[in-house]
Amino acid sequence: KGIAERFGAIRRGLTVGEGDLRSLEIRFANTPIYDEAVREALLLHADFDRVREIVHKIRGGEIEVVIHRSEETPTPLAYPILRRYVEAPELFSPEAEREEILNRMRLHLSSEPVHLLCFECGHFHEEVRIGEMPDHPECAKCKSRLLTVLGWAAWTVRDAYAKRARKLDLTDEERKLLTRAKQVADLVAVYGKRAVYANSVYGVGPTTASKILAKMQDTEKEFLNDLFEAKLKYVTTRPYWNAPQAKPKLY
Ligand SMILES: [Zn+2]
Ligand SMILES: [Zn+2]
Numbered sequence: 001k002g003i004a005e006r007f008g009a010i011r012r013g014l015t016v017g018e019g020d021l022r023s024l025e026i027r028f029a030n031t032p033i034y035d036e037a038v039r040e041a042l043l044l045h046a047d048f049d050r051v052r053e054i055v056h057k058i059r060g061g062e063i064e065v066v067i068h069r070s071e072e073t074p075t076p077l078a079y080p081i082l083r084r085y086v087e088a089p090e091l092f093s094p095e096a097e098r099e100e101i102l103n104r105m106r107l108h109l110s111s112e113p114v115h116l117l118c119f120e121c122g123h124f125h126e127e128v129r130i131g132e133m134p135d136h137p138e139c140a141k142c143k144s145r146l147l148t149v150l151g152w153a154a155w156t157v158r159d160a161y162a163k164r165a166r167k168l169d170l171t172d173e174e175r176k177l178l179t180r181a182k183q184v185a186d187l188v189a190v191y192g193k194r195a196v197y198a199n200s201v202y203g204v205g206p207t208t209a210s211k212i213l214a215k216m217q218d219t220e221k222e223f224l225n226d227l228f229e230a231k232l233k234y235v236t237t238r239p240y241w242n243a244p245q246a247k248p249k250l251y
Helices: 002-006 018-027 032-045 048-059 079-087 095-111 154-165 172-191 193-198 206-213 220-237
Strands: 113-118 124-129 147-150
Touching: 002 032, 095 220, 113 154, 124 154, 147 154, 147 172, 154 172, 172 193, 172 206, 193 206, 193 220, 206 220
Parallel strands: none
Antiparallel strands: 113 124, 113 147
């Protein structure tokens, strides 16, 4: 951060949160700022003497090297490294591949099935492919456009909707799920298929989706690019300890 300030890339004395601090690494990748940061870190902050000592002790048998292989979950040390690769392999490809990435993203999104729940009549549409939807999807039963997009939590939301319709008591969790689902349904009613796309992108909730949709991008490419940027932002700034949020799909 100090180096980025010295280069004049960010304002001096700016308070940067933990998540933003981490994103600096990505924002300044392949720039002299990044190179300088790595050089200084190695020169000033790496304890070479200590590393040498450890290596010596390992050679001399004073320190025993134990290999720990975790079968189920990554170890705490490996987790932050692995997570980024798993969630956003795009982060590690050059900018020139952006076009190809957007194409892949479109293909993936349009072929993945989602479930739709009608907020007008409660009709549940199972496994509908986004790519096969009309620009303004309608409920097969009542023709309403008030449809919400659901992923793995689909049946929980459907049951909560049914409970609400029968005026039964809802848990806080069910209430939360329904509110979120209704926000998505409002977006689908207004923006149609694009809203379905937006809400199927990993890390894009109804609030972010609403901002992106309101930009009314002229081309599909611009639209996908905005979705992609939102996903990147989510993946690169989310603190490690946050559990993955309930999202329709993992793209
Ligand atoms: Zn229209
Ligand atoms: Zn309906």
